[in-house]
Amino acid sequence: MQNNTKTELPTFIADCHLGKLSKYLRFMGYDTLYFPQIDDNAIIELANRDKRIVLTRDRELSERKKAHCVLLRSIKIEEQLQEVICAFNLKEHVPSFSRCIVCNESLAKVDKQDIIERLPVKVAKYFSSFEVCKKCDRIYWHGDHYKRMKATIQKISASV
Numbered sequence: 001m002q003n004n005t006k007t008e009l010p011t012f013i014a015d016c017h018l019g020k021l022s023k024y025l026r027f028m029g030y031d032t033l034y035f036p037q038i039d040d041n042a043i044i045e046l047a048n049r050d051k052r053i054v055l056t057r058d059r060e061l062s063e064r065k066k067a068h069c070v071l072l073r074s075i076k077i078e079e080q081l082q083e084v085i086c087a088f089n090l091k092e093h094v095p096s097f098s099r100c101i102v103c104n105e106s107l108a109k110v111d112k113q114d115i116i117e118r119l120p121v122k123v124a125k126y127f128s129s130f131e132v133c134k135k136c137d138r139i140y141w142h143g144d145h146y147k148r149m150k151a152t153i154q155k156i157s158a159s160v
Helices: 019-027 040-050 059-063 077-087 112-118 121-126 144-159
Strands: 012-014 032-034 053-056 069-071 107-110 130-133
Touching: 012 019, 012 040, 019 032, 019 077, 019 144, 040 053, 040 059, 053 059, 059 069, 069 077, 077 144, 107 112, 112 130
Parallel strands: 012 032, 012 053, 053 069
Antiparallel strands: 107 130
16 A cells, blocks of 8 residues: 655754754755844744744753754764754655755746856856746756765765
8 A cells, every 4th residue: 555645844943053054954955944143032933833843053942942952962064964864864855956055945947048147157058957046036056066065965864
């Protein structure tokens, strides 16, 4: 018998110490809020309102028990990512690159001809597939930055 129930992906809110981690989680397709400056009470309020998991390096915040919090121990991005992958069993999740790594909005495929005047010359010459952020209008392609982030996630997933 086939199981047709769709597993809902966790959604996160990262505290102000986890900006780089939030970019990786967004790259993987996880809805992850991040604010460079935000009060702990506001984080808890947002987490509870939107049913998000708080990712933090702040022990006091994690111990307040007013929201689902996960205390990350490492200061290194690779180890933080490994902690999250293990804590939420995300090892088998294939990075979808479906969210803007800057503002967390969903990306949409876009025709190269619609954005060609906005592309660097070499990008226009060597790439044909593009996504654009619906909110901040950033353009993404699968260049070196994409390849490095994907390789980092695959390496970490293979090690857990």
